[in-house]
Amino acid sequence: MLIVLGQVAPGYTVLAVLILIGLIVVALTGIRIIQPYEQGLWVVLGKYRGKKNPGFNWVYPLISQVVKLDLRTQVLDVPRQEVITKDNSPTNVDAVIYLRVVTPEKAFFEVTNYRHATIALAQTTLRSIVGDMDLDEILYNRDRINHRLRDILDEATTAWGVRVESVEIREVDPVGRVKAAMEEQTSAERERRAAILRADGQKRAAILSAEGEKRSRILQAEGVRTAQVLEAEGRRVAQILERQGEAQGLRILALGGATLDQKSLTVLSLDALKKLGEGPATKMVIPYEVTSLLKSAAQYMHAGSQEPPRESSTVRELEQVIGDAERVLGRIPSPDDLTRTLEDIEKQAADETARAEALAAGAAEKTKLEP
Secondary structure, three states: OHHHHHHHHHHHHHHHHHHHHHHHHHHHOOEEEEOOOEEEEEEEOOEEEEEEOOEEEEOOOOOEEEEEEEOOOEEEEEEEEEEEOOOOOEEEEEEEEEEEEOOHHHHHHOOOOHHHHHHHHHHHHHHHHHHOOOHHHHHHOHHHHHHHHHHHHHHHHHHHOEEEEEEEEEEEEEOHHHHHHHHHHHHHHHHHHHHHHHHHHHHHHHHHHHHHHHHHHHHHHHHHHHHHHHHHHHHHHHHHHHHHHHHHHHHHHHHHHOOOOHHHHHHHHHHHHHHHHHOOOOOOOOOOOHHHHHHHHHHHHOOOOOOOOOOOOOHHHHHHHHOOHHHHHOOOOOHHHHHHHHHHHHHHHHHHHHHHHHHHHHHHHHHHHOO
16 A cells, blocks of 8 residues: 555646646736736626726736726828818818827727727718818818817717817818819919019009109209209309409509509500501501500600690599599409308308208108108
């Protein structure tokens, strides 16, 4: 008996070891590791037992099921589909959905596959929304379509424990013939705008050109008027100075000749006659008779009749007859007076030039400021 027991004992040991290993393996199958972004649902023999949090979890082996749901924002592509718009324009439309699982129990138990269900619902809803809008409205009101689509999907998926965060229309692509018609329409619209801009530019250019010509003529007329005024003023001053010079010369000549006696006048007359004779002219005009000149010369030489010599008049004697010489002939201007007169003329001309330049600058500035 002892021999039999001694022979059987090793077999039991092996069996016990195998059973122990099996139990350990079974126990290890009950270990579940939940990631930080996941939520586990624990089901035992078809009965929901609760949620499992991220980290290490142990459940009943062999009879337990742990379903892991991703709680991160998920991106779903809505397949491209052809939609007929309200104005009967075939258009290809696709979209992108951003959703998140907020209630894992509903996302698993209330719908078979919440991703597929959401995509199918988005397709039908997108087709319905786009079908009620014109093509131009779809192209220019994508935000409106996005918000409306998001509201409809979010309301429908709330029962599934899913929240639709955002919906974006990715592409609106009309079919070939519609796109060609749109391109022709866009080209015609741009040509129309270009024609309007060209016409407006030509109108503005004509207005500015006419305004510039008008201002140029005004400035030119102003310049001509100023020049004429200055020229007239210059001629007036020149005539005054010229006549004043002649008067002063006659005054000086009169004052200087007042003291000449008859003999001096005779010598000067003979000298003038000599100069006339030396000229190349064949005709001479004598302002008085030659006989008178010769008679005066004879008297000077005491060759003619002895007439008493005539005394020359003095300045005092002339003033007794015609009055004070300073009062009659006027004051002789000094060189300083003439210099001041010329400076006044130059200053007036400079002032007129500055005023014309200021008017031109003001007109140019006004032209720049005008639209």
